[in-house]
Amino acid sequence: MRWLRYGPDAALVECESLAEMSAVRAAVVAAGLPDLVEVVPGARTVLVAARPGTRALEQVRALVERADPETADGGEPREITLDVRYDGEDLDLVARTAGISTDEVVELHTGAVYTVAFTGFAPGFGYLTGLPEPLRQSRLDTPRTRVPAGAVAIAGEFTGVYPRSSPGGWRLLGHTDAVLFDSRAERPALLAPGDRVRFRSLS
Structure with a gap:
């Protein structure tokens, strides 16, 4: 997994597989960070965008790095x-x-x-x-x-x-x-x- 800055208020998480991407997306969404304004998954990436001037990106990075993606829970799906x-x-x-x-x-x-x-x-x-x-x-x-x-x-x-x-x-x-x-x-x-x-x- 790689963490790439995507401008001043966003970052791109590059994943090894579709399954890892899905787990990262679920973990980030489940955290419910108030200053995270958008989560955009792709086939092998997750783009996260934060409210300017906040620590949301730092919080997301810490969350992703310490969490076990295999056990991430995105909540009750529709x-x-x-x-x-x-x-x-x-x-x-x-x-x-x-x-x-x-x-x-x-x-x-x-x-x-x-x-x-x-x-x-x-x-x-x-x-x-x-x-x-x-x-x-x-x-x-x-x-x-x-x-x-x-x-x-x-x-x-x-x-x-x-x-x-x-x-x-x-x-x-x-x-x-x-x-x-x-x-x-x-x-x-x-x-x-x-x-x-x-x-x-x-x-």
Whole structure:
């Protein structure tokens, strides 16, 4: 783990793995430091921003250095269930690649409990960990120029939902009518780091 200053009032914690990043994020959030204004996780980093003129960054560094990341507790997570119609364009491809039936793909995808590790790519897009091993497949060789909003997809170790129409190279399993991002809402993004997510089949 490396600690890098990121301007006068922020720091970047570089982690060795996604699991370590998630543990660091959980420990920092659980501490509830009043002068810490933002915690932004990435695939292998956690950016922390403090209120100017405070000791929040020192407190975060001390917390991270003395804590055992493996036992960090981020508090009680929110639980979100997304209803999905498993009719995606790549469902057959995913099944062939995994050597299983399309029904088994759906069973695997809906049988897991996922955690939002971090968000990015587009507003409201959450990178969800917990994907069963047979579904951990590469991105498409040629990305699509348009993936519809609500598309439920997989790529590498992640699953996620496209919050709006955009280009994309993830393999499409189905779609949901859930609104992942609404700029007019009090809480614009449905998913936030640390949330637990389940998918429920409507097919």
